[in-house]
Amino acid sequence: MTQTIRVGALISGGGTNLQAIIDACENHRIDAQMVFVGSDNPDAAGLQRAAVHHIPTFVVDYRAAIAGFSRNPVSAQLPSDFDLDELRAKQSLFPPETDQPRITNFLKTRAIAESALLEAMQPFEYDLLVLAGFMRNLSPYLIDRVNTDRDRPRIMNIHPALLPAFAGVDGYGDTFRYGCKVGGCTVHFVDYGEDSGPIIGQRAFPIRPGDGLEAIRKRGLEEEWLLYPQCIQLFAQGRLRVVRKRWELGRKRTVERRIVEIAPQD
Ligand code: GRF
Numbered sequence: 631m632t633q634t635i636r637v638g639a640l641i642s643g644g645g646t647n648l649q650a651i652i653d654a655c656e657n658h659r660i661d662a663q664m665v666f667v668g669s670d671n672p673d674a675a676g677l678q679r680a681a682v683h684h685i686p687t688f689v690v691d692y693r694a695a696i697a698g699f700s701r702n703p704v705s706a707q708l709p710s711d712f713d714l715d716e717l718r719a720k721q722s723l724f725p726p727e728t729d730q731p732r733i734t735n736f737l738k739t740r741a742i743a744e745s746a747l748l749e750a751m752q753p754f755e756y757d758l759l760v761l762a763g764f765m766r767n768l769s770p771y772l773i774d775r776v777n778t779d780r781d782r783p784r785i786m787n788i789h790p791a792l793l794p795a796f797a798g799v800d801g802y803g804d805t806f807r808y809g810c811k812v813g814g815c816t817v818h819f820v821d822y823g824e825d826s827g828p829i830i831g832q833r834a835f836p837i838r839p840g841d842g843l844e845a846i847r848k849r850g851l852e853e854e855w856l857l858y859p860q861c862i863q864l865f866a867q868g869r870l871r872v873v874r875k876r877w878e879l880g881r882k883r884t885v886e887r888r889i890v891e892i893a894p895q896d
Pocket of ligand 1: 641644646676763788815
C-alpha cells in the first residue's frame with residue numbers, strides 16, 4: 631500500500647533536482663511531501679526554491695566548521711558519542727594506504743558538522759533523506775544515525791554518471807573526457823563508500839558526435855529530473871528491498887554485494 635512519505639533533502643547548490651522533486655510532490659505525481667531542505671552552503675540557490683514553496687530550511691556551514699577545527703583541533707567540540715575507532719573501521723571513502731591523520735581529520739570534522747545536521751533535522755519526522763546535489767560525503771557517523779534499521783536504508787543520492795563508472799565529483803566531465811558514447815545518471819542508497827551504495831535506478835542517453843560537456847550536462851540533468859522522483863515513488867510504494875547476494879565465480883573467486891530488488895507493482 632502506498633503512503634505519503636515525508637522527505638527531507640540536503641543540497642549544496644542550484645537545486646534543480648530539488649525543484650523536480652518539489653514539483654512531483656505538489657503535482658501528486660509521487661506520494662511524497664517535502665518536510666525540510668538543509669544545506670552545507672549558506673549561499674545555495676536551492677534554499678530560495680524551498681522558501682518559495684514554504685518548506686522549512688536550515689544551513690550547517692561545513693566550511694566554517696572545518697576551518698574552526700583546523701584553527702584549534704585540541705579544543706574542538708566532538709559529539710559525546712564520537713567513536714574514532716568505530717568510524718575508522720567502517721568508513722570506505724579512503725583507500726587503506728591513506729595516511730591516518732588525514733582520515734582522522736576527515737572523520738572528526740564530519741562528525742562535528744554532521745551532529746549539527748542531525749540536530750537541525752531532529753525536529754522533523756522524515757521517512758527518507760535525499761541528497762540532491764549535496765557535495766559532501768557523509769561519514770558513518772551520520773549514516774548510522776539515520777539508517778537505524780540496517781536492512782532498510784533510507785538515504786538516497788543522485789549521481790551524474792552510470793555507476794559504477796565515474797564515482798566522484800565530476801561524473802559528466804569524466805564521461806565526456808573518457809569519450810563515452812552513452813551518458814547517464816544513477817540514484818542509489820548511500821553506504822560508507824563514495825557513490826558505491828546499492829543502485830535503485832538509472833537512466834541513459836546517447837552522446838552524439840559533436841556533443842560537448844555542456845550538452846552532456848544538460849541532457850543528463852533532464853534525465854535526473856525524471857529519475858529522482860521515480861525512485862522516490864518506488865520507495866513510497868514500499869517496493870525497494872536491499873538483499874545481500876553472493877556469486878561463486880570459480881577458482882575460489884566470489885563476489886558479494888548488496889543490491890536493490892524492485893518488487894512488481896500491486
Ligand atoms: C547534479 O548533476 C547531481 O547529479 C550532482 O550534482 C548536480 C546537482 O544539480 N550530484 P542541482 O543542484 O540539482 O541543480
